Amino acid sequence: MGDTLASPAPAVKPTVDDVIRSRRQNRYAKGAFFALLLIMVVWSIKVTVIEDTDWARIGSLGKVIEAANRFIGIDFSLFPSLIGPTIETLMIACLGTLLGVFLCIPAAWFGAHNITPYKPVTYPLARLMMTLSRSIHEIVWALFFVAAVGLGALAGVLALAVRSIGFIAKMSAEAIEDIDPGPVEAIRATGGSDFQVVIYGILPQVLPQVLSVIVFEWEINIRRSAILGLVGAGGLGLVFFRQMNTFNYHGVTSVIVAILMLILLGEVFSYFARKTVI
């Protein structure tokens, strides 16, 4: 966008003319950039919204509102049967996060460039692991594990665990890279082994940050585990899918309300947990 600050001439002070010229160039570059953005918006709107949408089927705004109105209302009779799936969802999230934490220990260890054992190999390996885990959506991971271990909660747990590696490992590795090297050197100087260096030198320094990242990821995992049932991994998603397929729209709303309540609970818990940790 702007190159004014990119290459300052060290000795010669820029004259007023220089500044004005570079600003003008800057303005042209900015104008071109925003024009490009605008063209992209117009093109995208044209392709996705105007051409691709079946406006005849949607009809008037009134019909859309009517369709949306079907969802307003809560099927209270469904709530007793939602308690079990809600607990299941919560448990899948907890187990998935725990398993993810264990899986991310090697990734965080290899991925922090100050403690990685053999930099040319292990560092890119860990980075690849993190990126793979983050770039594949949880639905795709769940499909993958449903194919591997069959329908049920286990597939959901594995999908969440693999999906959490990326974020936890990345944040932990960054925390490890930022540590104070003093304690590590002190322990090494007194003859501590590598293992002792990690336990007494590194872990105490990063533990609060890592714990808060884990709690944060747990909160996100609740959100994710609520939809894993859509592809056969148990929990509230399965109920959602069933209600949707039987066209019980009020039931759908009740499931969403249950999900919201669960997430609210998780958010409150995570807020206080992170406050006590830090």
Place this chain on the structure above:
Amino acid sequence: MNRDMEPRPATPSGTPQREWSRFKFPDSLIGYGIWLSILVFLAYTVEYLDIPLDRLLGMFGRLGTTLADRYYPPDINYIMDADYLEYVIETIQMAYLGALFGLLASIPLGWFGSYNMTPSRLFVYPIARFISMGCRAVHEMIWAILFVTIIGFGMLPGVLALMFFSTGFAAKLFAEEIEAIDMGQVDAMRASGANLFQIMIFGVFPQVRVAFTGIAIYTWDVAFRAATVVGFFGAGGMGWYLKRNILQIETERVAAILLSIIFLVLISEVISAWARARVMTMK
């Protein structure tokens, strides 16, 4: 934690010196208690969820054979097809539009939802917080399904789902960014009689401009990641291809599509990291 800093009471001569430990008796059990409760919870959860642990062990072998037999040669020709590439471009457009609309919606939400700048802490603040939390709490898949049932298949529901998703995502980050500003400039403007909009435009916005740009780029990246799969439930884009091939058990094509998704997400991540680093240097 502070207890080990206290001076230790002198032991009367004759009583044996106790071995030093970091925590005294009741506190020393807390660590074990936490580990024990985690173990108990694990056991109970595995029991409750009915998890077949024997399958977990057999998983790797089965996964290996499945991948090698069915998914292995990914059908690269399939994803090089012009038809498919068109869907890829549509996915990018969907993510772009969804993120853009979501960002536009989240600027006022971020303003109203920031505790220091909100026009009214009693009414506007909780409402804005509630809206942004609601958008964030409902997963993008659920938004997609809801919009597909309301307005039918196509890319419009995808755009709407991504819009709600990015609104929730960005509004929280925007609000946090506004809460972290330096209030001195705001107070100065308020003292000289500026109104709410003037404070926002000349007092707050210059301070958060760079951070907002970074967040916007990141939102686009996340929206693209979500856009690759919202089509799974009928909202257009590559997800629809994925779903179709999964239903037809065209596993080699599925492998190819997954590879293409990973590739595109990696590219978008590189672009977003580069753009964010660029924006940060312009600060």
